[in-house]
Amino acid sequence: MCGIVGYVGPKKAQEVLLEGLKRLEYRGYDSAGIVTVSSGITQLRAKGKVAELEQKITDDNTNDGVGIGHTRWATHGEPSERNAHPHHVGDVYLVHNGIIENYKELKQQLAEYEFVSDTDTEVLAALIDSLYKREDVKLENAVTQALKLVEGTYGIAALSPKEPHKVVVARKGSPLIVGVGDGETLVASDAAALIAHTDNAIYLKDGELAVCTAGNVEVMNLDEQPVSAIVEKIETNLEAIEKQGYDHFLIKEIMEQPDTLRSTLSGRVVKEQGLLRLGGLNMNEEELRAVKNIFIVACGTASYAGQLASYYIEQFCDDVTIRNEVASELRYRSFNVPENSIAIFVSQSGETADTRACLQEMKSRGVRCLGIVNAVGSTIAREVDGGVYVHAGPEISVASTKAFTSQVSALVLVGLVMAQAKGVDQELVNQYIDEFDALPDELEKTLARHEEFQAIAKKYERYDNAIYMGRDTMFPVALEGALKLKETSYIHTEGQAAGELKHGSIALVDDRFFEVAFIDEHRLFEKTMSNVIEVNARGGHVLAITNSPRDIDAETVVRVESQLQLLTPLVLNVVSQLFAYYIAVARGNDVDQPRNLAKSVTVE
Numbered sequence: 001m002c003g004i005v006g007y008v009g010p011k012k013a014q015e016v017l018l019e020g021l022k023r024l025e026y027r028g029y030d031s032a033g034i035v036t037v038s039s040g041i042t043q044l045r046a047k048g049k050v051a052e053l054e055q056k057i058t059d060d061n062t063n064d065g066v067g068i069g070h071t072r073w074a075t076h077g078e079p080s081e082r083n084a085h086p087h088h089v090g091d092v093y094l095v096h097n098g099i100i101e102n103y104k105e106l107k108q109q110l111a112e113y114e115f116v117s118d119t120d121t122e123v124l125a126a127l128i129d130s131l132y133k134r135e136d137v138k139l140e141n142a143v144t145q146a147l148k149l150v151e152g153t154y155g156i157a158a159l160s161p162k163e164p165h166k167v168v169v170a171r172k173g174s175p176l177i178v179g180v181g182d183g184e185t186l187v188a189s190d191a192a193a194l195i196a197h198t199d200n201a202i203y204l205k206d207g208e209l210a211v212c213t214a215g216n217v218e219v220m221n222l223d224e225q226p227v228s229a230i231v232e233k234i235e236t237n238l239e240a241i242e243k244q245g246y247d248h249f250l251i252k253e254i255m256e257q258p259d260t261l262r263s264t265l266s267g268r269v270v271k272e273q274g275l276l277r278l279g280g281l282n283m284n285e286e287e288l289r290a291v292k293n294i295f296i297v298a299c300g301t302a303s304y305a306g307q308l309a310s311y312y313i314e315q316f317c318d319d320v321t322i323r324n325e326v327a328s329e330l331r332y333r334s335f336n337v338p339e340n341s342i343a344i345f346v347s348q349s350g351e352t353a354d355t356r357a358c359l360q361e362m363k364s365r366g367v368r369c370l371g372i373v374n375a376v377g378s379t380i381a382r383e384v385d386g387g388v389y390v391h392a393g394p395e396i397s398v399a400s401t402k403a404f405t406s407q408v409s410a411l412v413l414v415g416l417v418m419a420q421a422k423g424v425d426q427e428l429v430n431q432y433i434d435e436f437d438a439l440p441d442e443l444e445k446t447l448a449r450h451e452e453f454q455a456i457a458k459k460y461e462r463y464d465n466a467i468y469m470g471r472d473t474m475f476p477v478a479l480e481g482a483l484k485l486k487e488t489s490y491i492h493t494e495g496q497a498a499g500e501l502k503h504g505s506i507a508l509v510d511d512r513f514f515e516v517a518f519i520d521e522h523r524l525f526e527k528t529m530s531n532v533i534e535v536n537a538r539g540g541h542v543l544a545i546t547n548s549p550r551d552i553d554a555e556t557v558v559r560v561e562s563q564l565q566l567l568t569p570l571v572l573n574v575v576s577q578l579f580a581y582y583i584a585v586a587r588g589n590d591v592d593q594p595r596n597l598a599k600s601v602t603v604e
């Protein structure tokens with residue numbers, strides 16, 4: 001979603017801002033803008049990509065050393081230059097991520113202003129300007145006073161030609177990171193925009209504001225009381241956010257899964273000693289033993305990861321009831337939390353608004369909250385009581401792939417640690433440990449067959465409809481596969497429990513559909529085959545993805561030779577990821593930034 005960058009220092013701000021905005025492009029956006037200041041001020045905005053913005057740059061003001069920039073994913077008002085940030089009102093230029101919920105009421109109170117955009121951000125800029133006009137008020141004072149009147153969420157960066165040496169930033173519910181460089185200060189909503197310049201960062205907390213000047217940062221709260229800020233190391237590097245020879249981030253991230261999974265498991269699964277170690281859970285054996293209910297809360301792919309992991313966890317923690325909850329639904333439902341419950345929040349970005357809202361709700365009810373998070377230092381990671389960083393590295397492609405594999409694995413590890421505390425047979429734990437040990441190599445072997453899957457994708461690239469189906473652990477794989485195909489290829493795809501097909505969806509089967517069936521040799525093979533046969537009988541075009549050596553009556557069969565008994569779904573899932581990728585490429589789509597989508601959904 002929207003991205004913020006800012007710079008104060010000796011370099012040319014325009015260049016730093018544009019480079020930063022390009023690093024944030026992956027998040028998805030529909031317009032962009034920058035403003036830089038020294039003796040004069042230059043504001044540039046454009047609908048579309050950062051490249052369109054770049055075309056507007058002339059030689060004027062290229063030496064300015066202070067500026068802010070933004071990529072906008074439209075919420076209030078269409079994508080257009082008029083609605084693009086920065087918004088300029090009076091002496092204030094403002095970029096903003098999030099939503100100002102009471103902007104209509106505020107707008108009525110700001111009758112002296114003429115608004116030219118449809119955005120809530122312009123209203124906030126006017127509010128700041130109205131307070132900035134008062135005597136002896138500095139930009140940071142105007143910002144704190146304005147933010148006290150605001151309802152909603154924000155990450156903001158503001159500057160003014162009246163105080164051209166500073167950028168003021170603040171956050172509530174939307175990330176804001178201050179990069180502390182040598183004689184320079186950077187700001188960004190995502191560490192990816194900072195790491196070319198510095199790996200020292202202050203992660204602002206909700207309700208904090210920072211006044212950034214060249215090489216100096218003052219952090220305060222909204223009462224303008226100083227806050228001592230901790231400078232932390234950003235745990236990523238430039239290589240991790242570059243394509244490294246691949247055509248797209250999506251294929252890079254699919255192909256790197258053997259390594260990213262090794263990082264997830266490293267130090268946590270100790271095969272030689274039959275040990276599992278998850279220090280970050282912050283739960284002792286007694287607390288783990290007491291757990292009787294687990295809420296797994298997430299959105300999209302992360303929620304399918306939760307669903308898949310539940311199939312495993314409920315097998316080996318047989319006194320535990322698991323509820324998988326889609327965060328956008330749970331947050332508005334009235335639900336009971338039984339005694340001895342914990343809640344696990346699964347999120348790649350650690351910033352998803354609905355997941356965060358559920359986390360707040362669970363915390364307010366005193367429930368112990370754990371996080372399965374990829375982005376280090378993200379809001380969810382900071383707000384939970386404990387958890388597991390999945391360490392899959394930055395995921396740049398909007399469609400989530402490597403995070404899924406790592407999320408499922410991390411969740412299963414949490415379940416196993418709990419099962420051990422509850423006295424599960426070590427034999428079973430050892431079986432999982434062996435499978436986790438073998439899984440990265442199995443992924444590698446399967447991914448190496450990518451050209452074969454590309455050829456199969458060719459057969460199906462012109463269809464406009466698809467049904468994905470599976471049973472048991474293959475059901476969440478079907479849901480995830482369907483999501484991957486629809487979001488990257490724009491083929492209308494439904495994920496189904498195979499057994500549900502004849503309760504409705506089988507009515508759709510005709511020549512315009514193809515069906516992908518995930519068939520597990522070790523679980524419900526015959527049952528799933530009976531669904532395949534039903535589809536065949538109605539003229540369906542079935543692509544079977546399986547680990548079974550048996551004869552399978554389907555139009556196309558992808559057979560994966562796997563020694564695994566338990567974790568095969570994660571192997572079949574990478575076939576499905578590659579299949580979606582190759583179809584999306586063949587259809588000429590923007591595979592890394594599919595239309596209308598954003599990485600990290602920070603508004604509800």
Ligand code: F6R
Nearest residue numbers: 300301302347348349352399400
């Ligand atoms: C799909 C996808 C989304 C995310 C969802 C949750 O490929 O990427 O469905 O999984 O928006 O995002 P996180 O995991 O960042 O909370």
